[in-house]
Amino acid sequence: MRVKICGLRSRAEVRAAVTAGASYGGLVFFPRSPRHLPLGDARWIVQAMPDGFTRVALTVNASNENLDRIVETIPLDMLQLHGAETPERVAEIRARYGLPVMKAIGVAEEQDLAVLPDYARVADQILIDARAPKDAALPGGNGVSFDWRLLSGRRWSVPWMLAGGLTPSNVAEAILTTGASQVDVSSGVEIAPGYKDPRLIAAFTAAALAAGGGGPRGSALDGSGVAV
């Protein structure tokens, strides 16, 4: 079981995630988000991330110019693409930066999963998130979940991660229902938008690790996140 804490905005939040046993830390580069990080701050925050803790940059429909700036400024282990990037664009970004790419797919009903194989061909991982509500200002980070039963018994050819409205209280049920071996959380461990609570980070990570049977910290790039 591997846990990603997304939207880390301070070194204290990074320390809380690492201490809790999370494997991934997400930095949001999307100005409309309350979790958006100026690049100067990101450079400082990323220094608090130890070896083995996967450093993920989240972007939304970013241009090459913006991605260039991010990749040139901070050391990264993965790019999370959380917009309407096509499979061709995902492949282009992966080739351009030589970094593993995790593509987010928004799900509200079964047919939303139909695009998943196309992305699994070009991305290193898939992030299955709740589809954002129509009136939402953000494409993710809304604290909204979906019917996890849509995923039970499904398999894909690449590692995948479950997201969307996960909290310390529901993550165990989400894992048991979907069989996820990786989970991602943002608003579910916050006391206000953009402000993580170390106790909620600890509670979430402990609940996920207990439900998933624990397991080593580390990246899922070895393929061990593949659903079985």
Ligand SMILES: O=C(O)c1ccccc1N[C@@H]1O[C@H](COP(=O)(O)O)[C@@H](O)[C@H]1O
């Ligand atoms: O967290 C954000 O602000 C954000 C902004 C734009 C796109 C995605 C964002 N977060 C991702 O959304 C999911 C679910 O978040 P939540 O736990 O429901 O709040 C997660 O993958 C975040 O990485």
